Amino acid sequence: MKAALIEPIGFDNLKIVDLPEPEPGPKEVLVAMKHASLNYRDLLAADGGYGRMQRQDRLIPLSDGSGEIVAVGAGVRDWKVGDRVLSCFFPDWQAGPLRPEAVRTDLGGMNDGVAVEKRVFRADALVKVPDGMDLRDAATLTCAGATAWNAVIEVGKIGPGQRVLVQGTGGVSLFALQFAVMAGAEVYATVSSPAKAELVRLLGASHVVNYRDDPEWGKTVMKMTGGRGIDHVVEIGGAETLKQSMLSLGLGGHISMIGVVTGPRAELNVPVVSMQGTTIRGVSAGSRLALSRLVDAMSHHGIRPVIDPAGFYLDTLRDALLHLKDGRHTGKVVIDI
Numbered sequence: 135m136k137a138a139l140i141e142p143i144g145f146d147n148l149k150i151v152d153l154p155e156p157e158p159g160p161k162e163v164l165v166a167m168k169h170a171s172l173n174y175r176d177l178l179a180a181d182g183g184y185g186r187m188q189r190q191d192r193l194i195p196l197s198d199g200s201g202e203i204v205a206v207g208a209g210v211r212d213w214k215v216g217d218r219v220l221s222c223f224f225p226d227w228q229a230g231p232l233r234p235e236a237v238r239t240d241l242g243g244m245n246d247g248v249a250v251e252k253r254v255f256r257a258d259a260l261v262k263v264p265d266g267m268d269l270r271d272a273a274t275l276t277c278a279g280a281t282a283w284n285a286v287i288e289v290g291k292i293g294p295g296q297r298v299l300v301q302g303t304g305g306v307s308l309f310a311l312q313f314a315v316m317a318g319a320e321v322y323a324t325v326s327s328p329a330k331a332e333l334v335r336l337l338g339a340s341h342v343v344n345y346r347d348d349p350e351w352g353k354t355v356m357k358m359t360g361g362r363g364i365d366h367v368v369e370i371g372g373a374e375t376l377k378q379s380m381l382s383l384g385l386g387g388h389i390s391m392i393g394v395v396t397g398p399r400a401e402l403n404v405p406v407v408s409m410q411g412t413t414i415r416g417v418s419a420g421s422r423l424a425l426s427r428l429v430d431a432m433s434h435h436g437i438r439p440v441i442d443p444a445g446f447y448l449d450t451l452r453d454a455l456l457h458l459k460d461g462r463h464t465g466k467v468v469i470d471i
Contacts, residue, residue: 138249138451141192143182148195148452156254158207163257165219169273170199170248170448172458172467173305179243180455188243195451197223197241197419198276199248199471200269210257218263220272220429221248223280223419225259230421241276249451251471261425264433274305274439274466275428277419282309283428284420285368285390286317294318296365299355299382300339301375303330305466306392308440310368311337316435322355322364322382330464333440345378352381363387386411392418440465447471 139151158164175197177183182190200220203213213219225245227236241247263272285306286292298314299322300307307323314321315338323339325331331342341358343351356363363384369376370392379389391414407414420428431437442463446454448471458467 135251136448137194137251138196138448139192139194140180143180143190143193145177145180145455148180148455150449150451153250156252158205158210158254160208161210161257162207162254163203163210163213163219163260164205164207164252164254165201165260166204166252167199167201167248167250167471169201169270170196170469170471171274171276171278171305172196172454172469173198173277174458175277176242177455177459184243187237189245193242194246194248194250195242196247196249197221197243198273198278199253200263200273201253201471204252207257213257213260218269218272219255219260220263220425221255221276222259222261222422222425223276224421225256227421228258229423232418232421249448249469249471251448258422261422261429264429267429267433268438270441270468270470271439272429273468274441275425275432278305278466279309279432279439280419280425280428281392281417282306282313282368283431284424285392285417286310286313286366287428287431288420288424289415289417290366290388290390292317292319292366295320297322297359297362297384299323299364299367299379300334301345301368301370301379302326303333303440303464304370305439306370307368308334308337308465311339312437313431315339316431316437319366322358324351324355333464337440350378350381352378355382359384366390368392380407380412383410383412387413389414390417391415442467445470 226239322341323334324345367379446469
């Protein structure tokens with residue numbers, strides 16, 4: 135079977151190889167992977183950017199994938215051949231708060247990912263894809279969808295009337311926009327072009343700012359709110375956007391810190407944080423239980439992810455990653471396996 139492999143670690147060492155076909159052991163299932171989606175973390179992991187937090191020798195990349203079960207091991211009762219499933223980001227994070235031991239089980243980092251034609255999973259490391267949900271859509275949920283869901287619903291507990299700010303039109307941001315609208319929030323969005331402004335408005339954003347035309351967009355957003363400020367920012371930019379996010383916040387506002395697209399280090403105005411009662415909280419992909427709730431909610435509300443129109447395959451994974459790196463995408467970049 136074909137698989138993407140990075141050996142040794144380093145983006146330039148990504149190649150497609152033939153590996154022996156796996157077989158499921160007790161309490162395991164074998165999944166024929168159909169689709170996988172890319173995240174910014176995959177670029178970092180390819181170059182060993184997570185240091186001790188990832189495998190540094192030989193790695194099958196990507197965390198987000200969907201497929202069909204083609205074999206079940208002894209003792210498996212919850213799954214059968216033909217079931218459609220998606221991967222869990224942290225297989226050991228089943229429910230409750232995140233624990234240190236669960237962090238070390240992430241796919242495409244510490245453990246091999248899903249950029250492979252067939253993969254063995256533990257029976258409790260998958261979530262069922264509902265009838266009627268497209269498998270390509272499902273492949274976008276493991277990391278980006280789950281992280282946005284965690285930020286807006288599980289941790290953020292966003293409700294009707296709250297003001298939420300999302301940044302750009304990447305996967306996490308568009309998911310966060312859709313979930314915030316679902317929850318009844320008033321959504322503000324920053325974008326880089328008129329076409330992307332039209333997209334976020336179609337998805338339900340009430341107020342849009344072009345950050346390329348307005349580098350002081352934090353102050354602009356504050357004015358848009360009538361001086362009340364944003365209640366919750368889904369922060370994916372990092373170093374170059376955090377200051378503006380804080381300028382947009384109202385008293386007691388929250389920042390869900392997710393991404394570092396513009397850099398990992400930023401100056402923090404500590405007195406402002408203290409005086410305004412600001413909460414900054416790191417958010418990652420959630421538990422298996424949270425992912426199940428996300429899937430159910432999307433199915434119930436008919437929410438579909440925005441998928442970039444560029445088409446890629448396992449053989450062209452390198453091109454797909456470069457497409458993501460160059461910022462030419464809108465929504466989720468998906469490869470067909």
